[in-house]
Amino acid sequence: MQKQFFLIFFGITLFFAQGLRGQSGIVTISGIVKDAAGTPIEFATVLVGDPTTEKPITGTTTLLDGSFTLETEAQEFYIEFSFMGYTTKRINDPEIINGLLDLGTVVLAEDAEQLDEVVVEGEVSQTVFKLDKRVFNVGADLSSTGASALEVLNNVPSVTVNIEGQVSLRGSQGVQMLINGKPSVIANEQGNALGTLTADMIERIEVITNPSAKYDAEGTSGIINIVLKKEEKRGVNGAVTLNTGIPNNHSLGFSLNKRTEKFNLFSQLGVGRRTFPSDNESENRNLLDDTNINSFGKSDKNETFFNLILGTDYHINDLNVITLSGNFAYEWEKENSTALFTTFDNADLRTDAFERRELTTATNPKYSYELQYKKDFEGNPEQSLLLSATGNLFAKDQVSDFTNTTTVGTAGDLLQRARTDFGQADYIFKADYTHPWADTYTIETGAQYQINDVESDFGISEFDGTSFVEDPALTNIFEWTQKVLGIYGTAAYEKDKWGLKVGVRFEDTDVATLLQTTNEENDQRYNNFFPSGFASFKANDDLSFQAGYSKRIFRPRLWDLNPFFNIRNNFNIRTGNPNLQPEFTDSFEITSIYKLGKVSMNFGVFYRHTTDVVERVVAFENNISISRPENIGINNTTGVEFNAKYIPTNWLSFTNDFNFSRFAREGDFEGTSFDFVGEQWSNRLLSKIKLPADIDLELVGNYVSGFRTVQQEITENLFMDFGARKKILKGKAILNLSIRDVFASRIRESQTIQPNFYLRNFSRQGRFVTFGISFGFGKGEAMEFSGQKRF
Template sequence: MKFAPICMLMLFVIFQPTMAQDKPITISGKVVENAGHQALEYSTVKLLDTQTDQLISGTTTAADGSFSLETKAADFYLEVGFIGFIKLKITDFDVVNRRVELGVIALSEDTETLDEVVVQGEKSQTVFKLDKRVFNVGSDLSSTGASALEVLNNVPSVAVNIEGQIRLRGSTGVQILINGKPSVLTSEGGNALGTLTADMIESIEVITNPSAKYEASGTSGIINIILKKEEKRGLNGSVTLNTGVPNNHSLGFSLNNRTEKFNLFSQIGIGHRTFPQDFKTINRNLENDTTVNSVGDSEKNEKFINVILGTDYHINAQNVLSLTGSFAYEFETEYSNSLFSEYDAANSLTSQWSRNEVTEATNPKYQYELQYKKSFKRHEDQMLLFSALGSFFGKDQSSEFENMPVIGNESLSERQQTVNNFYQGEYTFKLDYTHPFSDKITLEGGAQYVINDVSNDYAISEWEDIRWVEIPELSNLFDYNQKVLGIYGTGAYEGDKFGVKLGLRVENTDLETVLQDTDESNQLLFTNLFPSTHLSYKVLDNFSLQGGYSRRISRPRLWDLNPFYNIRNNYNISTGNPELLPEYTDSYEVNGIFDQGPVSLNAAVYYRYTTDVVEDVTTFEDNISITRPENIGTNKATGIEVNAKYDPADWWSLNGDFNYNYFKREGDFEGTSFDFNADQWSARMTSKFGLPADFDVEITGNYQSGYLTFQREMSGYVFADLGVRKKIMKGKTIVNLSIRDVFASRIFESETRQSSFYLYDYRLRGRFITLGVSYGFGKGEAMEFSGQKRF
């Protein structure tokens, strides 16, 4: 971390000359709607010069409608606004002890604007907060018709590979939450996140150094997906239609009705998507120089339906009861055709055969949640929140494989079958209490209990004469049961300049895996402490420093534990390891946040130390590679990340992200040391243009460098996305065109070089083009992209 103090010194030198000015004036308040006094999150608050009307400073309100900003200007006024509401100009202030307390600021609905449904602005694409970054999906034009996994791939610091594996700052071990809670929809079984579409998502929060309030899972941090829930008064709704190439067709409908006591909301969506893929593999035995190659293509088709229904019952001003239920059903079919070729030491073709696959699966998913929220008259931030959540995910899948000789040995003709009956039930009970002793001191406490119950009955069979014959050593019933009890407490002090938040979380984990047919069991029972520390210091009105530390755990993932054999390619087999241990990470981070008019900049230096790192380990015999995860060694990663936003003009904005980390691996496997040093980096640049006639254009370029793992070398890739949006009918209707991977250049390649074997893997998904249309009615604005409501 030699460059960390250098970075901080440079930031200090740049801004030091202005630090000697007088103590600033702090202005604070809370923005609500006049009719129901509901908080208006993301309201814009501008501080303007009285003489010139030029912008001095600005901010957006938090989730509870609160805001705070500072100024050293002597002559100013405030302008507060929100889409669909009349702007409020505040010119009279009472300055007491260098503070201006504005209290509650109520905005009235602009009925003329609402009747015309004219969209006059939108949220910033990325909003920086004390402990997280919020990515607003509605600002991403290229997300038209996309799944949650594809949306995640556009989020700063996040990368998703072709298999759906999510990495944060280049590392796996990410905890995925939905609305702040664990969910089976975020599990790895059957790409469950794919059934969440962009039209259902309001925002995505990236938390790289979570406090003790959050569940300790995820060594790299937390990604929290916030689903949208309309709360505007009256009847509001929207209809969305998407169509694309390859198949990406969906129809969505959302409706809500808000009265004084009730808010009823719903979403319904149906769709059909196709994911084609080209692939190529090489298996080379370096001891006898024989090689088996394969080349082919596959096509995965998904047909799905999503239904979400919910209601909020406002018992009174301090008590709200919410009930939400969702159901999804997915039909999958997948076809794969591969041509295998075998070569001898002289590189002469000795045999060739085709392998064809037909897979069918049904995936039912449902979830229900009861939540009770109590606020207190004593203080607006005092709150008690209880929730009980249950969910189920099932998968009934069967695959048939057939080998047909082309050249050579007739014995290559064979038929195989895999059957996989999977279910996962998850139940979460959560209690949180927040108690502000003053505007500066706050204590939080709570508990969470999560029960995860999984069963996977799998079998691999071969066709013999007239029937399928099960292979006992490749078939079993795998049970996975995990219970995690967590209790936490945090204390925070937030002054005008300095803030500190300390926390401690205790988690007890009871994990058991059982292979029923062979009577093999493995049980882990352990208790861990997870401390966290966060510091903040406001150097100037527009420049702040933040620092944080947290300890995290990454428990073995279900599919890492499940010993089911994937035989899609008989020469490249993958399986799980029921004896895996959890990873532990100590994470340190320092941030500098600068915001000045059209420019905002966030720079972070971080360090992570991880023990019992889980890596995929490949063994090789008879030209067949078998890959399974193992705990091997430690990892020390040091990195720097920069996020920047610049608005050169009212009609043009630029967003850029850069992440670099250098890591040092230490350890051994089966008596062989594998110590090595390596690095990786990624960059993303988004340029958005507002054109005449209500056209918006967005161009995004992405680059992911290559990187090393224990045995593999992953190649880098570059790709670009394009989005175009047009507003018509006074903004009631939005038309979108998105092209993801414009040049079909997002290619995934890996090479494994060992003393006795060489492996190569190549995969390409290709270009996706989607056209979307959305229509909004009622008091709400039209969606900024298909399926996304602006509110």
């Protein structure tokens, strides 16, 4: 059905294109574009426009020799020639003879001032505050060279990404990740695919700490929406980038779009290979008999990846657009790891030791596609109707072979194998209608139906001397189905000084889990209302205030529910809980935005009240720890947030992002109290320096304090990133250098201190150095392309 749909759509597209070409009254325009020295200008943009409306009619770009040919049905038009670094030239009322217009040689003069402006605009990342969200426009941040979406996120105010790739907003991991306003396999934690989404593909990132009723209620700490680029510049435009780095970090990126009067074809392609080395340590100590088991190991994860985004917009007319787009990503994974496990008695004497080796191979195909229809309304440019259908598919076929070789003691050697056959399909159907009137009031309404369908076939087997035999107790098929229907309505009033927006969302949730082998079922159905409200006041051009409230939900995800566990470390096991309940959060915040000369500041306070909080609880027996999520009590978090940007000169700027939160936990589990009070804070300081000869530098310092959970204490983190850039060929090409974690100081360390046991886990990935070169053509700008998936 999918293939038939694509064939039908592109057949219709081709039919319209050929039909337009076959009409009578066509004018053929030709010529050659050169600079003042007589050198042909390749990829210069040639635009044909309507002299009455000033709207483009059609366009193209010049070939290698500067020549061009295009056709139009219009009889009255102007022609405009442009290229980055040159002044734009316009020809009005050209003379047409027998349907032909030969312009001969068109000369463009260099414009150094325009080139400087383009460079500056391409480098500045700015945060824009709107009534119910903040928008971070991703510029050419130097430290993001060769970066994935995860690393770009780590430069966004209020957002942190730890060494394991977990995204937090204001210190909380209850974040709903969206791509282009919708859940996507790219942002799905099971797919772990944000690494294939690269910095050059991102147009902006929206941080919504208090989402309005228009958005999904999922995500107790808010929503992060990654908006991908979709060029619509006339003619053919694009960019190509090549990156290489240490450790292995090699990639090629390519983007291309072609815009005509009716169609916009857009595409992005990325291929590469990368390696992620890691040092790992763990310790399990039994405090009752003072015995302990520790491990020290290394691993190298190698990935070859491919990512393709392809789509087309068909402009039926000025008010109606149909968009069909698709994304295909594929990863080939191979991981080797070695760890030495040692057991000590209460006299600290070594009693047993073995070396555990792992070889894991996996393939991860990911597909997503969307059909969207947008209707604008004549006379009201803000009024719109948007209908969309989206599909996301993800699969994982993984095999892990483990070998235990005894080095001390009498235990025999052991061979184990773990296999995973995983499949997930997500479908989303949306309708959104926006109706503003009188330049003051806006009503939004819409509905969404989302289906998540997962099947995970998992098994563990041991070698009995002849063959591998699966353990029935550790083998099962887990099915998870979730259906959510949402309906919302909002009303907004916004004048020069005051703004007000209120709304409510209703969501009906139907969840079902099944362990096939044991026939254990758990079905849940619940429905909830999620109100929201926002107010803004603009005292003057330099001072404004915002206040907001929203109710949110965190629904347990697949890995929270799936009871299977990984045997990579047989002494530290993580598993899911099929009986887990959702948690709910009431979120309040007040923020202010203030500009004082060369300084712009944002200061806010927030409060979150969360019930049925999901926390991982560790059980300990026979020196084995088992971590399982449970619903434990309530959490009250109060915090402050401060962001500031200072530009003392045109060659130097500083940006600071500070967050502090204090949380109070109340709850008990199986007779154990988990009441406690804790604090967490983080600070990020970014400085940009412009040097002569078009050289730019960037330094980013990050600090994340230690904090505690119901059982764990997480160690603090201090690390730095560095970036440098040099523009060449009049800004058409860019050389990039980035060093992430300059001092290899970024770590992930946790300690669990309980009356009967002590646990410690430590990991570090080290320094990553990436060098890249990017070239833009047409009206495309040079870009950076990721060769890095994680820190």
